[in-house]
Amino acid sequence: MDPLVAAASVIGAGLAVGLGAIGPGVGQGTASGQAVAGIARQPEAEGKIRATLLLTLAFMESLTIYGLVIALVLLFANPFA
C-alpha cells in the first residue's frame, strides 16, 4: 500500500472517532443533566426517566459508533489500499 494513503487513513480514522465523539458527548451530558434535574424535581418518575434516558443515550452513542465504523473501514477495509 502507498505509505501516504496508509498515513492518511490512520489520521482519518483517529479524526473520525475523535471528532465524532464531540457531539454525542455534549448531547449525552445535556441529556443526563436534564434527566437528573427531572429526577430531582419529580423523584417518583425516576424509573420512567431512567428508561427513556438509557434509550436516548443509546441513540446518541450510535452517532459515535458511526464514526467508529468509518474508522474501522479506513483501517481494516480501506477502499484505496
Next chain:
Amino acid sequence: MFDFDATLPLMAIQFVLLTFLLNAVLFKPILKIIDERDEYVRTNQADAKAYLAETEALAKQYEQELADSRRQAQAMIAAAQAEAKETVAKQIADAQAQAQQQREQSQKALDEQKRDAFKSLEQQVDSLSQGILDKLLGSQAA
C-alpha cells in the same frame, strides 16, 4: 469486513424461518397460557365476588332476624307488664270495694244497734217517766 455475500440473504431467510418457528413454539403458547390464567383469575374473582355477596346477604338476613326477635321480645315484655299492671289495679280495686262494703255493713249494723239502743232507751225513759209521773201524780190522784 464489509464483504457482503450470500450470507446476507440466507441469514434473512433463516431469520424469517426463526420468526415463524418462535411464533409457533413461544409466542402463541405463552399468549395462550397467559390468557388462560387471566381467564382463570377472572372467573375465580367473579366466584369470590358472588360468595362475598351471598355472605353479606346472609349476614343482613341474620341481623334482620335478630332485630325482629328483639322487637318481639320487647313487645312481649310490654304486654306482660301491662297485664300485670292491670291485674294489680283490678285486685286493688276489688279489695277496696270489699273493704268499702264491709265498712258499710258494719256501719249499718252499728246504726241498727244504735237505733235498737235508742229504742230500748226510749222505752226505758218512757217507763221511768211514767213511774215518776205515777209517783208524783199517784199520791195526788189517790
Next chain:
Amino acid sequence: MKMLSLLHFDVLPLAKLEVGHHFYWHLGGLKLHGQVFLTSWVVIGLLLVASLLATRNPQRVPQGLQNLMEYVFEFIRDIAKAQLGEKEYRAWLPFVGTLFLFIFVSNWSGALLPWRVIEIPGGELAAPTGDINTTVALALLTSLAYFYAGFKKRGLGYFAKYVEPTPILLPIAILEDFTKPLSLSFRLFGNILADELVVAVLVLLVPLFIPLPVMMLGLFTSAIQALVFATLAAAYIHEALEGHGEEEAH
C-alpha cells in the same frame, strides 16, 4: 494473540488477520461466512430449546424456565404495545419479539460464551451480530416489514405519506427509507464490533481483571442495542401504519 500485530505499524495487513478473515463455505458458487452461521445456529437452537422447554408442560403457576420465558414475553409485549398500540401490536409481536430475542441472545452469546476457544479453519467464532451481513439482513427485513405493513393497511395510499405535509420533502422522505436500514444495521454492527475490539485491546494490554468492567459495560450496551433495534423496528412499522407521524430518532 492476533491483536498483538496491532503494535506493528503495518496496520492494513493486520486487518486481514483480525477482521477480514472468514471461515468460507462454498454453496454452488456462492460464498458464505461459515462462522456466522455456526454461531447463529447455536443461538437459534438455544432460543428454540428454551421455548420448547418453557411451553412443554405449561403450569398455571409458572416456575423456572416457564416463568423466565413469560417474563421475557411480557417484556417484549410491552415494547410492541408501547410502540404499535393496543390494536396493531398482536400481528407484529412475533417479528419484533424475534428481533429482540435473536439480537439479544446473539450479543450476549458473543460476550458470555467462550467462542474463541473453539478453533475453526480461518476466522474466529464471534457474535453473529458482529458480522455486517447479519445486521444488514435484519435491517432490510425491518424495511420490508414496514413497507408490507403500510401496503397491507393502506394499499397504494401508503405513498401519500411521502408527499403529505408538502411535496418539497419528497426527496428527504425517500432518503429516509435508505437511512433507516443503514442506521439500524450500522448501529448494531458498530456497537457489537466496537465492544469486541475494546475488550480485545484491553485483554491485550492487561489480561486479568481489568477488562471485567468493560465486559460488564459491553453486556449492558448489547442488551440496550437489542432493545433499541426492536423498539425502532416497531416504531417504523407503526409509522407506516399510521401515515406520516412523529419524527423518529435515528
